[in-house]
């Protein structure tokens with residue numbers, strides 16, 4: 092009785108392990124594919140990230156950056172990081188001082204940025220490759236006062 096019980100249980104246990112393993116990998120691939128198709132229109136969302144708002148599917152990345160809300164000439168971060176590709180930067184300036192954020196590549200060429208805003212938010216879209224970029228506020232004197240930082244892409 093004991094022996095036959097073990098013989099019965101062991102294959103079941105192995106089967107359960109195999110099944111769990113399959114289930115795990117199925118889950119992760121399900122997540123990936125459902126992220127691509129869950130929006131009502133099953134187009135790649137890269138170009139529609141703006142109009143569709145909250146759901147950033149596929150490779151869309153969003154970074155958040157804010158100016159010091161009390162009016163200091165500073166961002167809340169001096170370092171940002173992203174993966175290569177399109178990056179949406181949500182910039183918030185809740186202070187009474189006008190600010191923007193501009194991005195430059197390592198050659199000093201501007202690749203994108205926001206308008207100068209006061210007491211509101213703005214969005215910049217940039218397309219980046221692996222490397223180091225700088226960001227700064229273009230309002231005169233602000234970058235020199237410390238409104239600047241580094242965006243690392245890898």
Ligand SMILES: [Cu+2]
Pocket residue numbers: 164189190191228229230233238
């Ligand atoms: Cu500024």
